[in-house]
Amino acid sequence: MPAAQRSVLTIAGFALLVDALRARAYRVIGPTLRDQAVIYDDIGSLADLPRGWTDKQEAGQYRLTHRDDNALFGYAVGPRSWKKFLHVPEQRLWRAERSAEGMHVVAEPEPAERLAFIGVRSCELRAIAVQDRVLIEGSHPDPHYRARRKAVFVVAVNCSEPGGTCFCASMETGPRAEGGYDLALTEIAADEEPRFVVDIRSEAGAALLRELPHRDATSDEIAAAETVIAEAARKMGRTMPAAAEVPALLRRNLDHPRWEEVAGRCLTCGNCTMVCPTCFCTTVDDIPALDGSVSEHVQRWDSCFAMDFSYLHGGSVRASPRSRYRQWMTHKLSTWWDQFGSSGCVGCGRCITWCPVGIDITEEVAAIHATDSSKA
């Protein structure tokens, strides 16, 4: 991008960014520190961010430690993803009211909340796009997700510190934010005076930036930003082996002995589905009032690891842990393509970090690849 189109925002300017969004009546969500993890939650000001912290992530491990500098975004992603705010964990869809005259169904109105996300990584932008495909680009768009999605203001951040379980580079989903945002920030000079090189992607982003103290970026600053991104791509903790071949590889290996092996470790706890930013499965509960006058039809997050997820004719179609692990992994990496025309995985590494027994899907793919039972 030519130097003339890129600006620099100082930390002070960034603080004003948060204020400006709140002044526009956005509910501002960003990274905070809670329960020894980086958690996306409501932020009131710059002070709420985990400044100077970094994370050490490995299979089944997550630790926060202090950095030597004051970087605002010197960590990767935590257990919570933006889906908590867009594809919310619990959503009433409608309620049925019963009276002597009969029954009425009252649809739940669309949410009016305007959300602003601060610190969305490239993998997360892609994850949001993946969920968009499922929830609003099919023939029956989800009105609640769509309303939140249309109103959201996105400040993306280009990763400077990928985590030990990250593999976005091999999934071609990062580390550079390529679209789906209003403003993107690349944090440079974290060891002296941290500031941000800004990319603008929308009119709304441009309008907001105009209100903030900013200046043109120097060519050194732009070079520094490019270096941050290039270094991030180099520092990925993991790689998805032969990513382009994975869908076909899994399709022809449904009976590979590796599934039995991983089933011996998998607790079917479903952590991976809860932390995964693209997992979208839900179930519905019907909740009648005690007096029987009204019953709510409420959608909530579900997991394909739950025993009754595939309940049919008195039992589960996928009763064994083997079949449920296979379902999750082949859906994420293979059949998602058949169903929605893209991969379901964005390489964020959360499933690897937050698996209590440290199952690593890149390792599972490598194991199947190594003893592929039938070549294409």
Place this chain on the structure above:
Amino acid sequence: METRGLDRLICEHAFFAGMSPDHCELIGGCARNIRFDKGAYLFREGDPANEFFLIRHGRVGLELIAPGRGPVRFLTLNPGEIAGVSWLVPPYRWLYDAQSLELTRAVAIDGGCLRQKAENDHDFGYEMMKRFMTMLVQRLHAAQLQILDVYGTHG
């Protein structure tokens, strides 16, 4: 005259399709024409399994009686099919009833006679076994499906 007519009936029967005329003659030597009126039994559970039947016309139902449940029919057989397999293996006793559901014409074949001829002529024996094995495998698969009670509710 009657024997040659029987040989031809046997050779034309769907079950023995492809059998050589010589082999049909061997079978014919153990065979006779028979007919069952509607309601008549071809054989009953517990009786010695001496003969089996090529169904030419009509229909046969295989049944078992359960106490408190009455007779239960578990298979109907049509022209072109064989009624009776227990003659193939010791102790050569019928394990269920076979009832003629309408006027049925059949060729009855003496099991003992046929077993002896198969012992004497292994080529003939093999041709017989091939056909019986195919039928038994099909019946077994069908019986397995019935046992599964696929139309019932489970769980």
Place this chain on the structure above:
Amino acid sequence: MRRSFKFSTSTVRMAELAAVPTVARVRSRRRETHDTWTLSIDAGEFAFQPGQFNMLYAFGIGEIPVSLSGDPVAAGPLVHTIRAVGDASRAITQLKVGDPVGLRGPFGTAWPVADSTGSDVLVIAGGLGLAPLRPAIYRLFAERERYGQVALLYGTRSPADILFRHEIERWRRRLDVSIEITVDHADLAWHGHVGVVTRLIDRAIFDPDHTVALVCGPEIMMRFAASALRTAGIAPECIYLSMERNMKCAIAQCGHCQFGPVLICRDGAVMRYDRLQPLLTAREL
């Protein structure tokens, strides 16, 4: 936004209505067997294709997918045949005439009735599977001259479990269709076939090079029927099955009805056997 059981047919409203039920009313009910009922439901103007299904809602309990089992061309209430196997289905089968019932739909793919003109058609039903096939049967019989041989092969548990018995007897009086019924077991009052439905395929008359087979029933029965049809020489692209899985949303957003790469609410329930065959042989898919 309130909804009663009249609704507009504009495209935008239809997409929204797919997520929120309209309120319809039970017009009539008829008991078919000891655990199966047919309900006809007034839902205003409503078009559907044979093979499609609705989500019916029982107040306070939940929704279930139910196949439409009536004539898609006939005006009037929508006919559904339901087996009472769980809380929601039991509640719906116990609704009385005039009771309200929530309804969303129609969903899913259709039996290829119009595309099969000029071919022989084998309709192979097992148990409750006759219900989702009945709309196709109505269409085949109504335009009989456009098809070759037409046969219905129907297998069920016992004579007491035969669905639509009187209607089948009426169909039997036609001279231009072949109808064969078999049961897994029977008492001696039954004079028809006893044995699995695949045995009827062996005896049916059709030209395997120009036959379309429509199959619906328990999955085991469909697998074996499809195998028998293949053995008889029918190409897998000419065999259609109606698949079933757990279903919650019916609009391809909850993930429950996945069957490998397929979403049954969107890519099915009616699907071609060439696509299904590798999926059917995988265990616990």
